[in-house]
Amino acid sequence: MHTYIEAIRKAARRLLTEKRVDAVIGFRKGTIPFMNEPVLVKHPDQVDQLTWDSHCGINLANYLGQRPGKVAVVAKGCDSRNIVVHLLENQIQRDQIYILGAPCKGMLDRRRLTAECRGREPHSVEEFDGRIRIKGRDLELDLERRAFLQDNCAICIHRNPVIHDELVGEPVAEQTGVDRYEDVRRVEQMTSEERWQYFDDLIAPCLRCYACRNVCPVCYCPTCFVDESKPQWVGKSVDPTDTRTFHLLRAYHVAGRCTDCGSCERACPVGIKVRQFTKKLERDILDLYGYEAGLIADQRPPLDTYRPGDPEGFIK
Amino acid sequence: MKEAYLAKDKLLPLVGLLMARYRVAAPVAVGDYHQFQILTQPEQLDLTYRNTRLSPKDLFHPQSEKLFRFSTAADDPDANILKEVERDQGPRLVFGIRPCDARALRLVDVNFDTADCQDPWWVERRRNTLLVGLGCTAPCATCFCSAVGSGPFDPGGLDLVLTELADGYAVAAASERGEALLADLDLLSALDQDRAAAAAEVQKTAAGTVARPFDPTPLGDKAMTELFQSPFWEEVAFSCINCGTCTFLCPTCWCFDIQDEVQKDAGVRLRNWDSCMFPLFTLHGSGHNPRQQKPQRVRQRFMHKFKYYIDKYGDGPACVGCGRCVQFCPVNIDIRQVVALMTARCVCPA
Numbered sequence: 001m002h003t004y005i006e007a008i009r010k011a012a013r014r015l016l017t018e019k020r021v022d023a024v025i026g027f028r029k030g031t032i033p034f035m036n037e038p039v040l041v042k043h044p045d046q047v048d049q050l051t052w053d054s055h056c057g058i059n060l061a062n063y064l065g066q067r068p069g070k071v072a073v074v075a076k077g078c079d080s081r082n083i084v085v086h087l088l089e090n091q092i093q094r095d096q097i098y099i100l101g102a103p104c105k106g107m108l109d110r111r112r113l114t115a116e117c118r119g120r121e122p123h124s125v126e127e128f129d130g131r132i133r134i135k136g137r138d139l140e141l142d143l144e145r146r147a148f149l150q151d152n153c154a155i156c157i158h159r160n161p162v163i164h165d166e167l168v169g170e171p172v173a174e175q176t177g178v179d180r181y182e183d184v185r186r187v188e189q190m191t192s193e194e195r196w197q198y199f200d201d202l203i204a205p206c207l208r209c210y211a212c213r214n215v216c217p218v219c220y221c222p223t224c225f226v227d228e229s230k231p232q233w234v235g236k237s238v239d240p241t242d243t244r245t246f247h248l249l250r251a252y253h254v255a256g257r258c259t260d261c262g263s264c265e266r267a268c269p270v271g272i273k274v275r276q277f278t279k280k281l282e283r284d285i286l287d288l289y290g291y292e293a294g295l296i297a298d299q300r301p302p303l304d305t306y307r308p309g310d311p312e313g314f315i316k
Numbered sequence: 317m318k319e320a321y322l323a324k325d326k327l328l329p330l331v332g333l334l335m336a337r338y339r340v341a342a343p344v345a346v347g348d349y350h351q352f353q354i355l356t357q358p359e360q361l362d363l364t365y366r367n368t369r370l371s372p373k374d375l376f377h378p379q380s381e382k383l384f385r386f387s388t389a390a391d392d393p394d395a396n397i398l399k400e401v402e403r404d405q406g407p408r409l410v411f412g413i414r415p416c417d418a419r420a421l422r423l424v425d426v427n428f429d430t431a432d433c434q435d436p437w438w439v440e441r442r443r444n445t446l447l448v449g450l451g452c453t454a455p456c457a458t459c460f461c462s463a464v465g466s467g468p469f470d471p472g473g474l475d476l477v478l479t480e481l482a483d484g485y486a487v488a489a490a491s492e493r494g495e496a497l498l499a500d501l502d503l504l505s506a507l508d509q510d511r512a513a514a515a516a517e518v519q520k521t522a523a524g525t526v527a528r529p530f531d532p533t534p535l536g537d538k539a540m541t542e543l544f545q546s547p548f549w550e551e552v553a554f555s556c557i558n559c560g561t562c563t564f565l566c567p568t569c570w571c572f573d574i575q576d577e578v579q580k581d582a583g584v585r586l587r588n589w590d591s592c593m594f595p596l597f598t599l600h601g602s603g604h605n606p607r608q609q610k611p612q613r614v615r616q617r618f619m620h621k622f623k624y625y626i627d628k629y630g631d632g633p634a635c636v637g638c639g640r641c642v643q644f645c646p647v648n649i650d651i652r653q654v655v656a657l658m659t660a661r662c663v664c665p666a
Contacts, residue, residue, distance in 0.1 A: 214559040269644040270349070271347065
């Protein structure tokens with residue numbers, strides 16, 4: 001990871017000094033364990049703020065839309081795929097961004113790490129050779145890194161940036177033989193009543209804070225349907241009908257666009273497994289159209305193109 | 317009697333006793349966090365928590381509350397007349413509330429209970445609810461109650477304060493109502509000198525572990541417009557995603573929105589939590605939005621707590637240092653650092 005940090009800072013310094021970009025978007029060290037903060041660095045003398053480790057799970061493509069000028073951005077595999085989605089949807093132009101690709105071995109799940117501390121507070125976290133060492137008062141843990149990846153990272157098959165101007169590290173081996181949809185199949189096997197209950201239980205703690213939506217790079221509508229007031233489509237209370245409407249419509253709205261970056265789950269303050277909504281749709285798009293979002297920048301996505309051979313068996 | 321002792325094996329019987337007299341809300345483990353719930357069994361109580369994910373403010377200011385019902389039926393003589401929704405305003409007791417969360421209720425009183433205007437539901441709930449606090453023997457690294465004029469055993473907002481000892485709890489009255497309650501609980505015994513000394517030691521040790529990441533004193537004297545126009549807001553706001561996590565988890569964020577929901581010919585008037593992070597919060601009927609941009613909304617939250625409140629009420633800040641927003645902000649915006657910027661940066665002309 002230290003080589004990444006050096007490479008990111010070096011590239012940022014060069015790009016800013018040569019005025020090839022107006023700013024660099026990356027992460028700075030967080031103020032609490034397992035967290036880092038997205039940061040916009042504008043001057044070469046600030047580049048030492050930039051850092052990189054296994055707690056950079058927030059998708060930085062979310063910070064690119066509607067930005068004037070040219071910026072560099074550090075992009076993991078998923079971030080790069082969301083940059084492609086942004087390009088396809090005309091949210092940004094390719095010549096507006098300089099992509100510092102960061103091949104990724106997966107980000108760590110802060111929720112599971114916190115749970116593993118069992119109420120004791122972590123003060124520091126370090127990584128060596130595939131192990132995570134967490135220290136705190138009455139706390140010393142030595143954990144296997146692979147067992148604490150974010151759920152989406154554990155099944156990720158696009159760890160290397162799909163688009164980049166330079167890489168800040170050597171490409172990593174992609175995971176093969178991954179069963180990405182075990183959970184989707186489990187839900188599909190439920191009766192419709194069980195499934196209804198499953199999703200209702202899933203979102204029962206939802207606060208309607210919209211962290212999942214706001215952290216999502218593809219949720220960029222100037223006014224989200226839940227925020228429309230003339231007319232108001234969705235109630236503002238935490239009535240289950242309204243909460244359900246929000247989650248279901250959001251999931252459908254990101255179908256064919258979601259890259260399973262996991263930011264939504266990472267952001268949720270009450271730990272809702274938000275990806276359970278989006279994964280089924282992701283798999284349907286793969287099954288129906290053989291399409292994965294954000295891999296190809298010069299081909300229109302299936303849901304905004306008509307092709308005579310498109311499957312239509314679901315039209316009843 | 318102002319002090320007493322409660323043996324640990326008497327804790328659940330005491331809660332049972334209280335449940336016979338009050339609706340008792342207490343921290344309950346739900347999933348991987350704790351939240352305040354009205355107990356149905358004493359055994360649901362779990363005092364092994366550090367702090368609840370959400371503050372107990374919803375016991376007084378629910379996230380979503382039906383205020384009135386009305387009919388819109390043309391043939392109903394009472395059509396369009398608001399009728400208050402009945403609610404149980406019987407006596408309640410919150411058991412195990414943290415001193416910071418109790419203090420937050422007092423900070424919020426200035427909004428709902430003023431000389432000119434009283435929110436009847438807030439006022440009644442505050443009046444009907446006793447607060448039995450559990451002092452913090454092990455404050456979190458993200459706690460900063462001591463920096464905002466409080467501390468891990470601050471009795472300020474409480475009726476009783478519990479200090480956990482090896483074999484039980486030292487119980488101290490912190491108000492007249494607390495004294496009356498204390499005198500009326502059979503399961504308590506006298507607090508002997510050794511235990512009183514032990515409790516004082518626990519409190520002192522805890523107070524010593526709470527960080528003071530900033531000193532808010534200079535904020536009252538800072539010129540509001542200069543603070544308002546400070547260049548650091550852009551930097552602070554960059555990472556913000558404008559979600560409602562900080563405001564919804566915050567024990568002192570009180571803002572709400574009133575909505576009417578009508579189905580067929582029956583309607584309810586609702587009060588829902590709102591958040592200054594949401595663009596809709598300030599959208600005018602005209603279409604104009606005075607806080608159209610993200611930095612304006614981010615600035616509002618910090619300025620409200622650490623400048624406007626102080627200036628308006630001569631009290632505050634409107635933050636109790638519980639650290640929830642620090643722990644759960646999805647992008648790690650840290651209020652301790654923001655306030656340090658507000659207090660430390662020289663805004664004087666060079």
